[in-house]
Amino acid sequence: MTPSRAAAVLAAQTLADDGRFLETLRARVAIATESQNAERLPDLYRYLHDEIGPAVAKMGFDYRVVDNPIAGGGPFLIATRIEDAALPTILGYGHGDVVRGIPAQWREGLDPWTITVEGERWYGRGTADNKSQHAIWLAALGEVLAARGSLGFNAKFIVETSEEIGSVGLDLLLEAEAEALSCDLLLASDGPRMLRDKVDIKLGNRGAYAFDLSVKLREGSRHSGHWGGVLEDPGLILAHALASITTPRGRILIDDWLPKSVPPRVTAALQAIHVDPSDPTLIMPEDWGEARLSRGEKMYGWTSFIVLAYVTGTPEKPINGVQPEAYARCQLRYTVDVDEARFMPALREHLDRHGFHQVEITNLPLNRFPAWRTDPDNPWVDRVLDSIEATIGYAPTLMPNSSGGLPSEIFARHLNCPVIWIPHSYGGCKQHGPDEHVLQPLMREGLGIMAGLFWDLGARDDG
Numbered sequence: 001m002t003p004s005r006a007a008a009v010l011a012a013q014t015l016a017d018d019g020r021f022l023e024t025l026r027a028r029v030a031i032a033t034e035s036q037n038a039e040r041l042p043d044l045y046r047y048l049h050d051e052i053g054p055a056v057a058k059m060g061f062d063y064r065v066v067d068n069p070i071a072g073g074g075p076f077l078i079a080t081r082i083e084d085a086a087l088p089t090i091l092g093y094g095h096g097d098v099v100r101g102i103p104a105q106w107r108e109g110l111d112p113w114t115i116t117v118e119g120e121r122w123y124g125r126g127t128a129d130n131k132s133q134h135a136i137w138l139a140a141l142g143e144v145l146a147a148r149g150s151l152g153f154n155a156k157f158i159v160e161t162s163e164e165i166g167s168v169g170l171d172l173l174l175e176a177e178a179e180a181l182s183c184d185l186l187l188a189s190d191g192p193r194m195l196r197d198k199v200d201i202k203l204g205n206r207g208a209y210a211f212d213l214s215v216k217l218r219e220g221s222r223h224s225g226h227w228g229g230v231l232e233d234p235g236l237i238l239a240h241a242l243a244s245i246t247t248p249r250g251r252i253l254i255d256d257w258l259p260k261s262v263p264p265r266v267t268a269a270l271q272a273i274h275v276d277p278s279d280p281t282l283i284m285p286e287d288w289g290e291a292r293l294s295r296g297e298k299m300y301g302w303t304s305f306i307v308l309a310y311v312t313g314t315p316e317k318p319i320n321g322v323q324p325e326a327y328a329r330c331q332l333r334y335t336v337d338v339d340e341a342r343f344m345p346a347l348r349e350h351l352d353r354h355g356f357h358q359v360e361i362t363n364l365p366l367n368r369f370p371a372w373r374t375d376p377d378n379p380w381v382d383r384v385l386d387s388i389e390a391t392i393g394y395a396p397t398l399m400p401n402s403s404g405g406l407p408s409e410i411f412a413r414h415l416n417c418p419v420i421w422i423p424h425s426y427g428g429c430k431q432h433g434p435d436e437h438v439l440q441p442l443m444r445e446g447l448g449i450m451a452g453l454f455w456d457l458g459a460r461d462d463g
Contacts, residue, residue, distance in 0.1 A: 005455045008147040009391060012140045012451035016444035021139060022122065026115045027051060028096075028131045029124040035074050035097035035164045044074035044161040047096045052077050052138075052159050059142050061157065066173065073168035074161030078180060081155045089154040090457060091183035092141075093411070094134020094190075095163035098126040105434035112436070120440045127438045129431035133189035133424050134159065136443065140450035144458070152458020156181055166366060167407050174414035185380050186411045186419045187453075189446070191402050195276050196426040196439070199388055199449065200397035203381065204419055205406040206300070207371030209332040209343055210308075212362040213238060214325065221313070221321030234326040234358075235312035241356040242328060245305060245347075250289045256346035257303050259337035265376045266400040270294065270301045273397065276427060299403045303334045329364075335401060336371045372409035373401045374418040384420055384453065391452035392445070422449065 015021040031047045034040045048065050056063050056079040063079035074097055082089075101112035110116050112125035126132075138157070145151055158181060162168040174181065194200050215234035222231055246252050262270075273296030275284070289298050298304070312326035313319065332343060344361060351359050374381065376398065388396045401408075408419045424446030430436045 003147045003149075005452060005459075008144050008455050009448045009451045011147060012143040012447040013444050015139055015143070016440060016447055021135070021443060021447065022115070022117070024139065025122070025124075025127065025132055025135055028135065029115050029126050030113055032101060032113050033097045033126065033161060034100050035162050036100050038072065041074065044097060047161065048075055048077040048159060052079075052096065055138055056081075056157060059138075059145055061155070066177070068162060068169040069172040069176070070169040073165070076161070076169075076173055077157075077159040078177060079157040080180065081151070083150055083152070083154055085154075087153050088184040088457070089156060089182065090454075091181060091186045091411075091415070091417070092134065092137045092155070092157040093159075093186060093188040093407075094137065094157075095130045095160050095167075096134075097161040097164050098129065098131070099164050099432050101125045102434060107435050110435060121437045122440060122443075123435060123437040125436055128192070128425040128429035128436055130163070130190050132438050132443060133446075136424055136446045136450055137189060140447050141454055143447075143451050144454040148455070148458065150458070151454065152460060156183055163407070167369070167410070170407055171410050171414075174410055178414050181415060183415055183417050186415065186417050187384070187422070188419075189422050189424050189450075190406055191404060191421065191423045192425040192427045192429055192431070193423050193442075194273060194397060194399065194427075196428070196442070198397060199392055199445070200399050200423070201381075201384060201388070202399040202402045202406075202421040202423065203374035203376060204336070204372035204401040204408040204412075204421075205369075206333045206335055206401055206403055207340065207369055207409075208405050209334065209340060209368050210329065210364040211331075211344065211347075212327060212329050212364065213241065214327045214360050214362065215241075215358050216325040216360070217358070218324045221319065221323050224320045224322055227322045231322045233322055235323055237356065237358060238310075238312070238326040238328060241351055241354070241359045242307060242310075242330075244354045244356070245350070249287050249291070250305075251291065252303060252305050254346050254350050256342040257305070257332065257334070257338065259302065259335060262301055262335075262337050263376070266301060266373070267297070269376070269398050269400055270297045272296070273300065273399070275299060279428065300399060300401060301335055301337075303332060303338055306331045306333075333403070334371055336373045338371070340370070369405050369407065370409040371401070372412055372419065374408075374412070374420060376400060378418045380418045380420065383456075384422075387453045387456040388422070388449055390456070391449050422446075422453075
């Protein structure tokens with residue numbers, strides 16, 4: 001019987017229907033791969049050795065587990081299956097680590113390390129971020145291989161276990177392993193879709209840039225009755241400095257932090273996006289931020305400035321004293337259309353121009369990742385879009401980049417390849433929080449999408 005694309009897609013979808021995919025995910029979620037917890041380092045190794053390694057070996061991959069080049073980082077798994085050096089090479093990526101399980105905060109009857117099925121929901125830590133997503137990649141690849149007997153392309157796969165602590169060591173690992181991981185396309189899955197019931201693809205990510213602002217005027221507090229109104233208050237100075245950065249409605253006033261231009265195809269894609277928070281309690285006023293932009297443009301195509309924390313004195317036990325210092329941790333999210341080299345110089349110039357010479361700026365280079373966006377006109381983009389449309393029957397949404405963080409730029413810089421993300425989760429999945437879950441229908445659809453895509457990437461004349 002001649003193998004067919006439809007049969008491969010159905011075989012992959014059946015994995016979600018008959019429970020086999022769920023059982024694979026159960027075993028992986030049961031390994032508590034908390035990278036934020038140093039005591040879990042053996043579990044990070046166990047995840048790669050006991051779960052991912054055997055799965056790729058079964059499909060004819062050669063693999064090895066590589067120690068992290070940075071102390072405290074988790075290991076990597078690198079797997080390779082070469083059918084013909086003349087064929088294109090597709091690289092997959094996933095992260096096996098998760099954030100802390102925080103079991104005490106989960107709803108009664110749920111446990112982060114045991115998958116609980118309630119209707120279409122599969123609860124468990126890592127179900128959405130990222131264990132199900134790279135499990136879909138591998139499972140779909142396996143069904144295409146079983147149906148066709150070969151892939152028709154070369155496949156490589158890398159799993160890191162430090163993504164939730166900033167992808168520690170990934171940059172150095174890719175530098176050292178660039179030849180081993182060389183590819184024509186990075187095709188991976190992470191993060192949520194924009195809309196639960198509509199497939200999208202993302203071509204990169206916004207960057208994140210963290211820094212501290214602080215004012216320290218003296219040692220120790222002074223009696224507020226004696227010295228209030230006489231001594232400078234660092235809390236007030238810093239509050240006014242922060243307020244000078246935006247309007248009262250959050251529009252950024254530092255011009256060098258903002259895009260000067262955005263490519264037309266990117267703008268068109270962003271204007272067509274409908275932002276669904278999947279949470280009726282989230283209010284998004286139209287006049288917040290850059291009011292002239294749509295919500296999609298604000299979230300995916302513009303710069304945001306956020307105060308992550310602000311402290312002066314001891315909030316848990318206030319005392320009657322003029323405080324000696326104040327501190328704020330801040331973050332920018334930005335696109336490739338902005339020059340990040342100007343972020344801190346422009347901030348310093350802005351603060352000085354407004355008289356805030358006492359405010360010190362501290363860079364936080366470890367809490368940072370760069371922005372990246374694959375050119376929407378790259379031929380791989382339309383190839384992926386066309387394949388997905390052939391599977392689901394409608395054109396998926398083209399997202400120029402995600403709003404959150406992904407290691408797109410690191411791969412693109414070291415491997416000189418386009419990067420495309422196909423997420424299989426949704427906005428209400430509660431990743432990083434209690435009650436994280438995925439939806440069985442999205443798992444089924446994701447398996448079918450990826451099987452169809454792998455079939456098309458390896459198609460010659462076999463249907």
